[in-house]
Amino acid sequence: MDAPAAEVTLTPDDVRRMTLRAQGFLGATSWSRSRTGVAAMLRRVGAVQLDTISVLARSHELVAYARLGPVSRQQIEQAYWHATKPDAFEYWAHAACVLPIEQWPYYAFRRRRFREKGERWHQVTPETCEKVLARLRAEGPLTATQLGGAKAGGPWWDWSDVKIAVEWLLDTGEVICSQRTGWRRVYDLPERVLPDSLLGPEPTDQECLAYLAGVAARALGVVTVADLVEYHRLNFLGARSPVDTRRLLTEAALAAGLVPVALADVRTAGTRAAGPKTVGTKTAKTAEVKAQAWADPAALAEASAGRRGRNRVTLISPFDSLIWDRKRTRLMFGFDHGLEAYVPKHKRIHGYYTMPLLAGGQLVGRVDPAREGKTLVARKVSLERAAAAEPMAQALREAAAWVGCDDVRLEQIEPAQHASRLAAALSRAT
Numbered sequence: 001m002d003a004p005a006a007e008v009t010l011t012p013d014d015v016r017r018m019t020l021r022a023q024g025f026l027g028a029t030s031w032s033r034s035r036t037g038v039a040a041m042l043r044r045v046g047a048v049q050l051d052t053i054s055v056l057a058r059s060h061e062l063v064a065y066a067r068l069g070p071v072s073r074q075q076i077e078q079a080y081w082h083a084t085k086p087d088a089f090e091y092w093a094h095a096a097c098v099l100p101i102e103q104w105p106y107y108a109f110r111r112r113r114f115r116e117k118g119e120r121w122h123q124v125t126p127e128t129c130e131k132v133l134a135r136l137r138a139e140g141p142l143t144a145t146q147l148g149g150a151k152a153g154g155p156w157w158d159w160s161d162v163k164i165a166v167e168w169l170l171d172t173g174e175v176i177c178s179q180r181t182g183w184r185r186v187y188d189l190p191e192r193v194l195p196d197s198l199l200g201p202e203p204t205d206q207e208c209l210a211y212l213a214g215v216a217a218r219a220l221g222v223v224t225v226a227d228l229v230e231y232h233r234l235n236f237l238g239a240r241s242p243v244d245t246r247r248l249l250t251e252a253a254l255a256a257g258l259v260p261v262a263l264a265d266v267r268t269a270g271t272r273a274a275g276p277k278t279v280g281t282k283t284a285k286t287a288e289v290k291a292q293a294w295a296d297p298a299a300l301a302e303a304s305a306g307r308r309g310r311n312r313v314t315l316i317s318p319f320d321s322l323i324w325d326r327k328r329t330r331l332m333f334g335f336d337h338g339l340e341a342y343v344p345k346h347k348r349i350h351g352y353y354t355m356p357l358l359a360g361g362q363l364v365g366r367v368d369p370a371r372e373g374k375t376l377v378a379r380k381v382s383l384e385r386a387a388a389a390e391p392m393a394q395a396l397r398e399a400a401a402w403v404g405c406d407d408v409r410l411e412q413i414e415p416a417q418h419a420s421r422l423a424a425a426l427s428r429a430t
Contacts, residue, residue: 003250003292006262008300010222010293015263016332018221018299020311020361023322024067027309037068038079039087039100046215047097047232048080049319050090052183053341055353056369056376056403060098062317066358070402086178086193090185092171093232094324101178104194106211108202111173120171128165129174133189136175141188143181209234209248210255213294217258219321221299224263224291225249230325258294313391315355315367315399323356323363335363335384351380359391367396372409376400380412381422389418393425 010018020026024041041064042048051059057073064076080088080098088098091107099107114120132147148162159167166187169175178193179186191199203211216231217223228234228249253260316322318339323329329337337356340348351368358364365388368380378396383389396408408426413419 003253003260003294006260006292008259008295008304009262009264010295010303011264012331014303015222017361018295018303019322019332021302021307021309022219022221022296022299025312025314025322025358026361027307036079038064038071038076041067042079042088042098043100043102044219045321046103046219047093047099047321049094049321049324050096050098051319053353056315056355056371056399059317059319062315062355063320065399065402066312066314066316066320070398081179088178089193090170090177094230094321095233095319101194102198103211103215104176104190104198105200105203106208108173109205109208111171112202112205114168114171120168122159122164122168124164124168125161128161129169132162132165132169132187133174136187136189141179141186141192143184143186145184147187206248206251206255209252213249213252213258214256214296217253217256217294217296218299220296221303222261222263222293222295223253223258224293227293227325227328228253230328231321253294257297259297259300261293261295261300263291263293311359311361313359313394314357315369315395316358316363318354318356322358329363333363337363350382354380357388357392357395359388359395364388365392367392369396369399371403371405374405375407375409376403376405378408378410380414381410382414383418383422386418386421389422390425393422393429396426397429 017026023045045063048060048063053059056062057065060080061073061076064071064079082088087101089101089104090096091099091104092110093099093107118124135147136142144160144163144166147166149160166175170177170185170187173190175187176190176193177185177187179188212232212234213223213228216228219231220227223231225246229245234249318337318341323337326337329335335356338354340350340354341352345352350366354366354368356363356366364384366380366382367378370377370379376396376399381392383392400406400408410419410423410426413422
């Protein structure tokens with residue numbers, strides 16, 4: 001199916017502003033002021049990636065902090081993994097993610113694909129799966145350790161039969177994880193966790209894709225087909241070719257009620273857009289169309305109205321959904337982002353756990369942080385311009401206070417000529 005002709009053309013600046021607002025970094029949002037802000041934030045961004053690395057804090061905590069400010073880390077954890085009334089569950093989306101509980105039915109397409117394939121990383125024995133299910137039925141929610149142990153005694157990826165079985169049951173939806181304890185998953189049966197309204201007939205693949213297309217569009221403001229695939233890793237489509245993928249996702253976007261828009265290539269347009277007020281006017285006549293895209297209707301209406309707002313100044317987790325897609329990040333911000341935690345130390349350019357600095361609606365620097373006691377150590381700071389020193393100092397002070405540090409120490413600064421300005425700004429920041 002071909003997409004309807006787009007009546008509005010958006011520049012990268014339009015897309016950047018719409019994405020920042022959709023992600024909660026531009027303007028005051030109702031959920032940022034809510035007493036249940038973390039849960040509301042999760043519903044807005046649609047997925048929060050999990051990762052084992054903890055520097056200042058784990059990434060899922062940093063995602064909430066970047067948008068909501070210094071909300072307590074205990075409050076963040078309770079919002080994600082509430083023991084008595086779960087609002088979220090864990091599953092495979094962009095990666096291993098925390099997801100709003102109401103999304104459970106719409107990952108049926110992925111659970112079906114796992115069952116069709118019959119395995120993921122390991123061979124699964126039906127007998128062990130049945131033993132795990134029997135334990136959960138009889139004893140209630142359990143961790144892998146309580147079920148019999150996660151490791152088989154070999155390397156870190158050498159799972160025990162019990163761990164293989166329970167993770168497979170998680171893949172296929174026969175168990176669910178809506179709670180963690182000590183960073184360990186707690187497994188339970190879906191019928192004990194989910195409300196009856198989420199346990200009915202499974203949606204079709206087409207219904208799942210339409211729902212998730214809507215989630216991605218609300219989370220990003222504007223999406224291309226590539227963005228729809230990337231945000232939820234929709235590589236379980238069953239599509240036979242890129243053309244087939246485009247057809248399936250075009251149908252999903254239409255079913256989700258998204259608005260077709262065109263993306264302009266500003267390199268051939270001659271000028272950058274003046275701002276959101278240009279949406280759908282002169283930009284559409286002067287810029288050469290680069291790609292077909294889809295906009296969330298509410299985000300497009302806000303952009304067309306020229307709605308403004310205050311930009312957040314904050315450090316961003318390298319696993320934040322704002323910067324999941326490197327190509328999109330480069331187009332929106334002119335910023336090359338990459339995680340170097342798994343790069344040999346002597347080959348790292350910016351550092352082990354580089355966190356981009358968001359200020360003024362742009363990514364203007366990076367820092368590789370660490371903690372030594374009650375000191376936040378900025379092991380390497382890279383500034384895109386001299387004026388980024390002040391927001392970097394502000395962001396470092398605020399992050400230090402949030403994680404319980406009372407001092408900040410600067411080490412390597414690049415370029416070196418900005419070191420004195422950053423040090424002076426840091427001494428002024430409170």
